[in-house]
Amino acid sequence: MTTGSVLMATTLGTVADKSGTVLSGAAPSVRHVLGIQQSFDDLGRPLRDVTFCVVDLETTGASAAKGSMITEIGAVKVRGGEVLGEFQTLVDPEGPVPAFITVLTGITDAMVVAAPRIAEVLPSFLEFAAGTVLVAHNAPFDTGFLKHAARRLEVPWPAFEVLDTAVLARRALQRDEVRNVKLATLARHFGATTTPDHRALHDARATVDVLHGLLERLGNLGVHSMEDLAGFTSRVTPEQRRKRHLADPLPHAPGVYLFRDRNDEVLYVGTSRDLRRRVRGYFTESETRTRMGEMVSLAERVEPIVCATALEAQVRELRLIAAHRPPYNRRSRFPDRVTWLKLTREPWPRVSVVARVLDDDADYLGPFRRRALAEEALACLHEVFAVRRCAGRLPRTPRGSACALAELGRCLSPCDGSVTQEHYQAEVVRVRRAMTADPEEIVVALRARMRELAVDERYEDAGRWRDRLAALLRGVHRTQRLRQLAGQAELVAAAPGSGGWDVHVVRHGRLCASGVLPPGRPPAPFVDALLSTAESVEPGPGPLPAATAEETETILRWMEQPGLRMARGAWHSDLASAARHLSLLPSS
Incomplete structure (x- = not known):
């Protein structure tokens, strides 16, 4: 291998795990990557460099979906504790302001009658807030109204990061410090210079002071970057957040990661185009699965396997899951638990459901992920072709008696010698063609059957045959795809x-x-x-x-x-x- 031209090449070789079992396709050791230093990018975005747009809305009611409208928008843009600009405007709600809203906010019909409508205001606000992190107290309320307006006006909604000071306060403050996390309560607690009074700009200014007070508190807890802040406000447990250091040694590279417990047993195997970023997600709000929270609480280290390409990472993941069968992986743990349909090689062939493929020159269809699907596909074959359904091998010259299916004309009945081998083999050829080449004969017959059932208004029966036919066709399609590549x-x-x-x-x-x-x-x-x-x-x-x-x-x-x-x-x-x-x- 020449240096440079194949610098990133890797081979899916073999390596033994701690028990001595050889794992086909396991990667060579990459523990040398654990000593790499963090780059400035890895440290995240320092909070002092993040521009926040603190926004507050006044509205005619509690739900935009139920017809409530915005009456006022106030926003303050800050960075590093410095105010960069303010945005304030009344908004014509295109209807009367309810009396109780006037009592609460002091906003009257006379005040908004000459105000611009939201169609004029929203683009200006989005331009003011562009490139910032949106902050609001009870953010889903404010962002919900703004998003609803954007959808109604067909204005693209930017992919804002959103920070909720109410959620942040619940995480940062103890019950004995504040009795609740209402804006007025927090403003008093942090000594805000502006008293919130249900007017948008005033409430936004008060929220700025609350935000700065919370960030100062969190700085003492080691929260210094936007990424730290996102993790702190997430729904993950404190124990999960404390383990985010497990992601620090991982590289920004494609590959596979293995969560291991204190006994070095594999808990979970995953793959990503960026190992460090993906594993970090298990300790932040991006990971909301309960099982993963439980898994992280048991994890003691994360082992990376760097791969040259994303495809190699996907394949390694499948092999490692099959080898270790980690308890927190739901899929791919038992690749051998599949079923096949087999057209046997014997004097009087039949189609049966089997658990594995043998090197016996028989024809196989599958694999099916569940036995029930294989049986549905088998029902299609038996509905169209009259091959025998009885188990066991028959001698070349059978001397048995006909079964009920033979009497119904559903089986050629080789058991009692009433069919010649040539005639029976012709039926087997039709079965083989449907299983391995083109199932058109089955499709034509079963679609006609479904039409008959539909005419008789037996829609459930027609639906069952549709599902059986779908199972068969998916099995044929899968077999064809696998055979095509397996033969290369x-x-x-x-x-x-x-x-x-x-x-x-x-x-x-x-x-x-x-x-x-x-x-x-x-x-x-x-x-x-x-x-x-x-x-x-x-x-x-x-x-x-x-x-x-x-x-x-x-x-x-x-x-x-x-x-x-x-x-x-x-x-x-x-x-x-x-x-x-x-x-x-x-x-x-």
Whole structure:
């Protein structure tokens, strides 16, 4: 491997975990990344450099959705304790001001009759607040009215960060300090220079003083950046916030992260294009899942596995979840818990539900994630084709008796010798074509059946056959996709990535090596070096790839993106049959 041209290349090799189990596809050690220093970007945005726009509204009622309108907007823009500007205007609510609102705010119909309407005011306010963090006391009320007005006027709403001083006060102040977190109470507590009186600018000025008092209090608790502040106001527990240092050593790079407990057992495996930023999210308001809060409380360290590309990270995640079966991962823990439909190879073949694929030259359909789905697909085959349904092998010359299905004309009845092998094999050929090539014969027959049921107003029965047919078509489509890639001995594909070209070696549906080709570098030496480090694999049995179905499907999705280039091997996607039929099914 030449230095430079393949600097970011990595190979999905093997490494043993602490129990000695070999984990296929596990990454080489990356513990050297734990000693890196933080950059200025990692320290976050210091609060003294953040521009806040503290806003307050007066309205004609409590709910914009129920027709209440804005009557006044007041805002103060501050940074580093200095006032940068103020914004204040009355707003014509386009209707009368209720009497109780006049009593509360002092705003009368006469005051707003000549005021501009919200259609004129909102763009001016958004320009004033552009690039700031919006602050309000009980922020959902104020931002809710502003967003509602923006939607009604079809004005794009900027992606403001929003800070709620009421929430901040609940987190920062003790019950014995203030009896509640009303604006008037907090203004008195912090000695605000402006007394709130339900006029927008006055209340905004009071909220500025409350904000500064809260930030001063939080500074003593180690909250110095906007990121610290966002974490402090989140719904995560204090214990979770205290563990945010676990993210500090992680790099800003794509890869996989493993949360481990005090016994070094894996609790959870995840993937991200930016390891540090994603793991930080588990300690802030961006993570709201209860199970994840429980997981973080048990975690003692986070192990990063840096990957060259996002696809490599996704594949490593799947392999590590399957290897460790972490208790807090819901999906991908048991890739072997799938079922297949098998058209047996015997004198009188039948279709059965099986748990695994054997190297026995039989035809398989699947995998199905649940046995019930496989049975629904099997019902479609039995509805259209008269192959036998009885279990067990039959001798070449059976001497049994006909079953009830044979008497109903639903089975060719090889049991009693009433059908020739040639006739029966012709039926098997039709089954094989529907399972492995094109299920059109089943689609035509079952759509006719659904129409008959609909004419008889048996809509539930028609819906059940629709669902069964959908299960079959998804199974055929999945089998076709897996077989297409599993049959390729070696492919080298490249697609544009953030740092150049993401290059991957795929053998029999398994990701074997990954790397990033920097812009301007010749591809041939890079590809040769990558191939020399790629994992060797043997093909899987039948349609099964040399990997889990989920891994191969992840690779397929990557290969179907626009801009893909083939560096080695030929590839084209031609899977129209099942997908076409599936798209024509009636909706639920």
